[in-house]
Amino acid sequence: MSGGTVQQAERRRTRTPAQPDQPFRLTLLGGWELQAGGEAVAMSSSGQRLLALLALRGRTQRDYAAGILWPESDDQNALANLRTTLWRVRQRAGGALISTQHEIELAPLVSLDIDGLVAAGRYLLADGSGDSPADCAEIGRDLAGHEPLLPGWYDDWVLTERERLQQLQVHALEVAAERLVQSRHLASALEIAQAATQVEPFRETAHCAVVKVLLQQANPAQAVRHYRRYESLLHRELGIRPSDHLRDLVRPVLASPA
Template sequence: MTSTPVLTLELLSAFALRRDGVRLPVPVAVERLLAYVALSNRRVSRARVAGALWPDADPARSTGCLRTALWRLRRVSDGVLLVTGTDLTLCPDVRVDALESFAAIKRLQAGELAPTLPGWLTADLLPDWSDEWVVGWRGRWRMLRLHVLDQLAARLETAGRYSEAVDVALAALQDEPLRESAHRSLISAHLAAGNRAEAVQAYRRLSHLLDSELGVAPSPEIIHLVAQVKLPRADAARRIVGG
């Protein structure tokens, strides 16, 4: 008995199509085709696919390009797309890391607390692709995971897992250094752990960054958070806030 090959499509960090773990050589046009259909996550018309992937071509030429891409896909692997005369969809047995991660984000938003920081939560979606439709999906993915990182940091702090909360906040800041909610999570986690010096240092880094990049001060919420730090001198909190 021959087992059915396991096909996986990777869209986070970089594109890859694998059969039973072995990466398959995929032409660029086929990469775009598979990524577009996979991210659509539904049956999509051939005309829509052709127009999105070859936007500068007239309908006849873009349709021809799609036919060529489908022919080249068949030479790479069967069992990836379901193709009819009018539309395309991903075969149900194909695993897609981005779609699985979108589903995992919904579970995290619903209150699930991950035992460790998932690697996919710090991965970008096809970061080296500049196609207009990819940029839209990448922006959506990025905002979702940054929001979940904020939520996860707060839950870890509440659970007393302070070092993990710090790691999650730092992961968000690596992606978006000006994200004040992530700075707030970082400072709060340091304070909850009793690491006042680290909290003050994190605040000062934020204050300098916002001043140099945007010419603004940290939010009143963050200022109030750090002003509660008790230092030896009576005016310590005021000096912290003033930088």
């Protein structure tokens, strides 16, 4: 993820990281769930989408939220749908929303699981964090364990946010793997680099990180096998080849005599 993308994400989400004693817990990673006092709260599909939108976008103009959530309706009907949804959400989760005449947002009483992913990703991307290799590996493993955002949801705004979080996640894992390579903790570096390829199977920089670690571990055969699997994936799914950079990493191994 580029520095500009990180800065954009920071501007869009300014909520304080979640605290364990807050009464509402909104889960978006791996599926939607709202809990109040440890009990699941039933919510309509429109209510789920409203809360998810506010969790991901922060304070939002009412007309903008209505247009995003009901794109096929005219402005008047979309705003009417929004008012109905707001009323229903308040009936089931009073105190979870703050609304004014023009804006709506989640109340500070709502904690978000995505805050943990974002915080860990930004922390690993920060220069000069000074963590020990063991701490770096632990944070990387925790980051790798986060599930995708709202699987099964195909709204355009969800797809955009899912991609943004995945890019943050995989970039931070690549950085963690590189730091572990530099400190010669190659086993942990390989684990974290492989996790990055699971998050984003088509991302070449993640596969480059795996190949580099395997070569530094003096495991050329495994490096070639990993390259071949990635090459096959790209050809089968996208009809393209790995870049010259990745091919150059394994070319000396492929060119060496048996």
